[in-house]
Amino acid sequence: xxxxxxxxxxxxxxxxxxxxxxxxxxxxxxxxxxxxxxxxxxxxxxxxxxxxxxxxxxxxxxxxxxxxxxxxxxxxxxxxxxxxxxxxxxxxxxxxxxxxxxxxxxxxxxxxxxxxxxxxxxxxxxxxxxxxxxxxxxxxxxxxxxxxxxxxxxxxxxxxxxxxxxxxxxxxxxxxxxxxxxxxxxxxxxxxxxxxxxxxxxxxxxxxxxxxxxxxxxxxxxxxxxxxxxxxxxxxxxxxxxxxxxxxxxxxxxxxxxxxxxxxxxxxxxxxxxxxxxxxxxxxxxxxxxxxxxxxxxxxxxxxxxxxxxxxxxxxxxxxxxxxxxxxxxxxxxxxxxxxx
Numbered sequence: 576x577x578x579x580x581x582x583x584x585x586x587x588x589x590x591x592x593x594x595x596x597x598x599x600x601x602x603x604x605x606x607x608x609x610x611x612x613x614x615x616x617x618x619x620x621x622x623x624x625x626x627x628x629x630x631x632x633x634x635x636x637x638x639x640x641x642x643x644x645x646x647x648x649x650x651x652x653x654x655x656x657x658x659x660x661x662x663x664x665x666x667x668x669x670x671x672x673x674x675x676x677x678x679x680x681x682x683x684x685x686x687x688x689x690x691x692x693x694x695x696x697x698x699x700x701x702x703x704x705x706x707x708x709x710x711x712x713x714x715x716x717x718x719x720x721x722x723x724x725x726x727x728x729x730x731x732x733x734x735x736x737x738x739x740x741x742x743x744x745x746x747x748x749x750x751x752x753x754x755x756x757x758x759x760x761x762x763x764x765x766x767x768x769x770x771x772x773x774x775x776x777x778x779x780x781x782x783x784x785x786x787x788x789x790x791x792x793x794x795x796x797x798x799x800x801x802x803x804x805x806x807x808x809x810x811x812x813x814x815x816x817x818x819x820x821x822x823x824x825x826x827x828x829x830x831x832x833x834x835x836x837x838x839x840x841x842x843x844x845x846x847x848x849x850x851x852x853x854x855x856x857x858x859x860x861x862x863x864x865x866x867x868x869x870x871x872x873x874x875x876x877x878x879x880x881x882x883x884x885x886x887x888x889x890x891x892x893x894x895x896x897x898x899x900x901x902x903x904x905x906x907x908x909x910x911x912x913x914x915x916x
Contacts, residue, residue, distance in 0.1 A: 584637040585612045587622040588630045595621040597734035597753045602630065603698075604751075606666045610648045612640035631754045647697050654693035656686045664690070671743050671750050672730030673702040676719065678709075691723025702726060705744075714798040715747035715775075715841075732778075735760070737785050739778050740807045745800045747775045751899070752840070752865075755909060756782040759838065759863055763787035767835040770855065771795065772824035772848060777805035777817060779838050784814040791816045793831050795824040825851045833857050839864040842907055849880060853889045853914060862912040867901050873908060880912070890916035 586609075590598045595614070602608035602625060609624035615638075616622075622638050629635050647653050651664045660682055668677040675694055679687055691704035703724030711718050719728060728744040734753040741748045756779050763769070765788045771779050774794030784792055794805050794817060805819035820827055828851055837852045839845040842865040852862050868876055877893050884891045891912050898907045 585609065585624045585640040586628075587612075587624050587636055587638050587640070588633040589617060589620045589636055590623055590633055591620055592616070593736045594734070594757065595623065598630070598633070599623060600670050601751065601753065604667050604670050611643055613643045615640065632758075650690070650693040650697045653696055654686070655689050656683065660686070668694070669707070669750055670701070671741060671748060672732040673700060674728055674730045674743065675701050675704045676707040676717065676743065677704065678707050687720075687722045695723055702730075703728070710747065714800075716745065716798075717743045717747075719744045734778075735782050735786060737781050737808075737812050739776060739781060740804055740811060741776045741778075742800075742804070746798055746804055747796075747801070748778065749775075749840070752778070755863075755865075755898070757786070759783065759836075760786040762861075763789055763836065766790045768832050769793070769836045769838070770824075770828060770831055770834045770852075771838040771840070772828065772852065773839060773841040773845070774805060774819065775801050775840075777801075777808050777819055779840070780805070780817045780819075781808045781812055781814060784809075784817050785812055789816060791818060791832075793818050793820060795820045795822065795827050797821070797823065824848070828852070828855050831855065835860045837862045841865070842867040846876065846880060849884065849912070850887050853884055853887060853891070856914045858914055858916060860914050862910075862914075864910045864912055865898070866908050866910060867905060868908065869904055870897075870906050871904075873906075877910075889914055 607625055607627045609626050612624035614621055614623050624640055663680055665677055668675055687706050694704050695701050703726055704722050705719040706722050708718035729742040732739040735757050760783045763783055767789045769789050769792040771794045774796050777794040780792040780794040799821050802819045802821045809817040834856055837856055845864050892915055893910055893912050895908050895910045898909050901907050
């Protein structure tokens with residue numbers, strides 16, 4: 576069989592095979608997958624061609640790649656919208672399993688069904704497309720309107736060797752934290768006690784239990800629907816040390832063992848709960864907290880957290896990284912907060 580290769584070396588990320596689908600989906604959603612080259616195997620890894628300089632912490636290599644037979648892969652090529660509106664078509668969207676969720680400016684709202692059908696046409700892995708009007712309410716549930724496709728919003732999302740059962744119209748789930756879930760799982764030592772204070776359907780807990788050997792993981796959420804899906808995820812992934820709970824984590828946490836690691840994925844207000852987490856964290860333990868904030872205000876936030884915990888009787892150290900841009904002036908930060916005393 577004749578194979579045609581690209582003339583120049585192609586920039587790729589080297590990804591373990593079991594992480595390949597999750598990384599590919601993240602690259603597609605971010606418009607960073609090089610669609611002119613085929614993904615290929617490289618031992619126990621995949622070489623995935625990219626249009627960016629790097630992606631996460633994965634190794635970047637230049638490799639000779641086979642040409643991808645070209646067919647429309649960018650929905651913007653086939654979406655039947657007026658030419659003067661093409662420049663404002665979204666360049667990214669969220670994918671959870673076989674469900675796509677997109678946000679549209681007002682000018683494109685009358686073309687939402689056309690845009691949804693275009694997404695289905697170019698992506699055979701998608702079953703249904705929803706218009707996403709944002710996360711709302713104390714349960715952080717997306718306000719979704721079906722615009723194309725069939726069935727319900729319930730789906731199965733695959734990442735890092737696990738199958739996560741979820742429904743973005745009923746429970747909170749963030750597909751863009753897949754690399755964070757893998758990062759934290761890689762840090763977990765055998766026998767750790769872990770508490771996820773805002774656990775949702777327990778994606779952190781499930782990935783950790785499948786890829787590390789904690790003693791037990793407690794996943795708390797206010798939404799009873801989250802506990803339903805978390806228990807399903809534990810069962811379907813053959814996990815017996817994940818314990819989902821429904822209720823207020825600032826109260827339930829005091830009924831749990833002291834933790835080696837606490838996860839706080841409530842990026843709008845997680846910092847308000849840090850004191851509760853410190854009350855139940857062992858010395859030397861780590862809180863993994865996520866925060867959306869104006870970039871210019873982030874250093875002051877870190878300083879205020881250190882002072883606030885000192886007033887509560889705890890010494891902490893903070894290391895952080897900027898996960899992604901949230902708006903022109905705001906970013907989402909990942910914070911590893913270690914209790915030093």
